[in-house]
Amino acid sequence: MAGLDLAHVRALFAQEAAVRLARLGNQLLLLEQASGDRELVDSIFRELHTLKGSSAVAGFEDVSRIAHDLEELVDAVRGSEGAVTAEVIDRLLTGVDELNAAIVAGVGPLMPGPDAEPDVMPAQRVESPPSPDPVPPPRTESDGNGVVMVPMERLDELVRLVGESASAHLRVGRMLQERFRIDPASCAEYIKLSRSLNDLQDRTMRTRMVPVATMTDQMHRAARDVARARNKDIRWEVRGADTELDRGVLHRLSEAMLHLVRNAVDHGIECAAEREASGKPRQGLIRLHAMQLGSEVVIAISDDGAGIDTERVREQAARQGVDVEHMTEEDLCGLIFRSRLSTAALVTDISGRGVGLDVVRTTVEAASGRVEVRSERGVGTEFRIIVPITLAVLRCLLVDAGGQRFAIPFHRVITSRRYDAEAVTRAEGRPVVWVDQRPVRVSRLADTLAMSSEEACDGPVVVLGDTADSHAFQVDRLVGRRDVVLKGLGPPAPHLPVVAGAGVEPDGSILTVLDPPGLIRRAQRAARTDAPPAPAGRHSVRRHQVMVVDDALTVRELQRSILERAGYEVRVAGDGAQALSSLLQQPCDLVLTDVEMPNMDGFALTEAIRATPALANVPVLMLTSRAGDSDRQRGLDAGADGYILKSGFDEGSLLAAVNRLLGSTP
Amino acid sequence: MQAVLLPVHQELYALPVRWVREVLTAPQITPLPTAPPEFLGLFNLRGEIVPLFDTAALLGIGTIDAVAFTVVLLGPQGPAGLATTALPHRAVLDAPTGRSEHHGTAGTFRIGDRVAVLIEPSALLAPDRRLSAGSA
Numbered sequence: 184m185a186g187l188d189l190a191h192v193r194a195l196f197a198q199e200a201a202v203r204l205a206r207l208g209n210q211l212l213l214l215e216q217a218s219g220d221r222e223l224v225d226s227i228f229r230e231l232h233t234l235k236g237s238s239a240v241a242g243f244e245d246v247s248r249i250a251h252d253l254e255e256l257v258d259a260v261r262g263s264e265g266a267v268t269a270e271v272i273d274r275l276l277t278g279v280d281e282l283n284a285a286i287v288a289g290v291g292p293l294m295p296g297p298d299a300e301p302d303v304m305p306a307q308r309v310e311s312p313p314s315p316d317p318v319p320p321p322r323t324e325s326d327g328n329g330v331v332m333v334p335m336e337r338l339d340e341l342v343r344l345v346g347e348s349a350s351a352h353l354r355v356g357r358m359l360q361e362r363f364r365i366d367p368a369s370c371a372e373y374i375k376l377s378r379s380l381n382d383l384q385d386r387t388m389r390t391r392m393v394p395v396a397t398m399t400d401q402m403h404r405a406a407r408d409v410a411r412a413r414n415k416d417i418r419w420e421v422r423g424a425d426t427e428l429d430r431g432v433l434h435r436l437s438e439a440m441l442h443l444v445r446n447a448v449d450h451g452i453e454c455a456a457e458r459e460a461s462g463k464p465r466q467g468l469i470r471l472h473a474m475q476l477g478s479e480v481v482i483a484i485s486d487d488g489a490g491i492d493t494e495r496v497r498e499q500a501a502r503q504g505v506d507v508e509h510m511t512e513e514d515l516c517g518l519i520f521r522s523r524l525s526t527a528a529l530v531t532d533i534s535g536r537g538v539g540l541d542v543v544r545t546t547v548e549a550a551s552g553r554v555e556v557r558s559e560r561g562v563g564t565e566f567r568i569i570v571p572i573t574l575a576v577l578r579c580l581l582v583d584a585g586g587q588r589f590a591i592p593f594h595r596v597i598t599s600r601r602y603d604a605e606a607v608t609r610a611e612g613r614p615v616v617w618v619d620q621r622p623v624r625v626s627r628l629a630d631t632l633a634m635s636s637e638e639a640c641d642g643p644v645v646v647l648g649d650t651a652d653s654h655a656f657q658v659d660r661l662v663g664r665r666d667v668v669l670k671g672l673g674p675p676a677p678h679l680p681v682v683a684g685a686g687v688e689p690d691g692s693i694l695t696v697l698d699p700p701g702l703i704r705r706a707q708r709a710a711r712t713d714a715p716p717a718p719a720g721r722h723s724v725r726r727h728q729v730m731v732v733d734d735a736l737t738v739r740e741l742q743r744s745i746l747e748r749a750g751y752e753v754r755v756a757g758d759g760a761q762a763l764s765s766l767l768q769q770p771c772d773l774v775l776t777d778v779e780m781p782n783m784d785g786f787a788l789t790e791a792i793r794a795t796p797a798l799a800n801v802p803v804l805m806l807t808s809r810a811g812d813s814d815r816q817r818g819l820d821a822g823a824d825g826y827i828l829k830s831g832f833d834e835g836s837l838l839a840a841v842n843r844l845l846g847s848t849p
Numbered sequence: 850m851q852a853v854l855l856p857v858h859q860e861l862y863a864l865p866v867r868w869v870r871e872v873l874t875a876p877q878i879t880p881l882p883t884a885p886p887e888f889l890g891l892f893n894l895r896g897e898i899v900p901l902f903d904t905a906a907l908l909g910i911g912t913i914d915a916v917a918f919t920v921v922l923l924g925p926q927g928p929a930g931l932a933t934t935a936l937p938h939r940a941v942l943d944a945p946t947g948r949s950e951h952h953g954t955a956g957t958f959r960i961g962d963r964v965a966v967l968i969e970p971s972a973l974l975a976p977d978r979r980l981s982a983g984s985a
Contacts, residue, residue: 343897585882685879695891
């Protein structure tokens, strides 16, 4: 250790341990599926042995002890002839979790982790065949195999600088033309520079890409753990693991993908006896299939289980007031993403979070993607997440509206067409056009953006869609396609639901990129109120007000702090009676209530709200530690719109549920 | 205290010089649809997209219809521009002469015969202090 202090040794150990633990987890999952693989057992033994030694050097005796116990267990497996049992894999995986916890307790979060900045680059992928040689502790940012871990901020900065260089290059071209009368297209040096910059932009974008394989082990483990907990036998299969997409996109999708995998095992795959009775193999199949299609990546998570019970969905939807009479099986499957239906009818805490599929949809949409489902009763279900490869460069349709140019992300454009006044009909006081045999409302984009002029417009319509709805927007004219280097607009710029970000044009001007889901929500809200959207700027806007009802001060204040940080106005009450009295004096936009409270509990409060005409339409969200089906049903019967379990409560799920019920962010 | 004075209509506002990154003539502004009144839009600062605020609207003294200059400040959340109606200039602020009332300000100072109100950018530009167009 000469020349290295303990802190330095521990930092090195942390880097080494991160790689080894990821590899161990992967190897154990592989071993479960190939239990006779002696080489794999030997490799696992070596990993543990090396980890034991390294941790002792770093002064982590508890880590060393856990590694030693696991090493003994694997040694016993090496000495036996039989297959490795699931119980042994359970013990080893739990041991890896314990090692992880002990190391984190000693050195802090491990890199690379899901939230750590440096990424495991493709050459380091955990699905690579296990190396027979122990990995030397990394002494620099390079692991010696030509792979360097680079913080994401540096890559973002690189992307920004390349975009800036490309803009400057175009300005130079214009200057050549205007000042020196030289046509840039005839200038060999200029053309060469153009090519180099294009290549540079392409290569820079690629540095942000990571393969789907960086996520698959985590999902395999989740599937495996749920299967063990539910006593189900499953086979995990991955195809297209080398499909690459932007690290930021993949990271945003991770929770949604985990939820779908857990859901597939828990609700999709039948128990072995049931499968045998219906002529299926005992072992259920969970498959993740990733593929690139053009500028999009499709990640399909499928199971060969029972399929979605569309009759149950139909009943639940009808109870919620949805007109299901003419709905096809496909339409009914699509309903499971609806907020009220999924929170009320299909809520599950198998993922440990108590959230529904509408949260999956919200998460995917936040990554500028969409989610689809196909299901056949008795055959299986497939969820498809479709996202752009990168959010850094977005292929956009450029349009003019209200005298300004806007970019609309192409993956949200269903179609564009000439505006034919004679083909426009009306429904519920609003103009409607037919798109693929479905009526779609039309609004002028300029009106929706509150920048309307009174001039009549005969420009084309652009039909935009998200997973829930579609809406047609009439624009002044279509301008063309453009790849826009998208820059998000964080604070101090205000959050505007209709704006996804902005890009810098070659002439230095700024192009506003619109957010189609936000546009659709705004247009439809305007349609519902039968009034034009609130005019832009220079008018104050009321924020949504949420009433938090809980007798526990800590929980109440935690909720208040989360909601206020998210921009909601919050009122609080200590029990149902207090809340009802306050609401009768001044209603609010949503009630978030505990169930068990003195004086008046959450069920009684919900019933009272529903029975009061002035409050009957206020959404009620229940947050409780009661996990039983009967309690859940009682809450829904009382009129609650959603149910969040305290065991799965976190900031994200609370805000997602509240945003969902209010139909927007604050 | 070294400060940059921002003329806003007939009034003067002072920004501690440590906040100021640079002063620009009126940049080309791209307005954002549905934005709240105090937000004028975005401008391109050498490839960086920077939000520009109407200083008068932020301070509740009307609006700036024609931006003359922009003071770019580097706040905790990134760069932002504050619009002015005339050329900003440097000054040394002596002891405060009194308190100021508007949020995002921190007292008044004498500049010759005029009064300058000291701006606290972190409070003035805090998202929860500004109106949001989120539900517009």
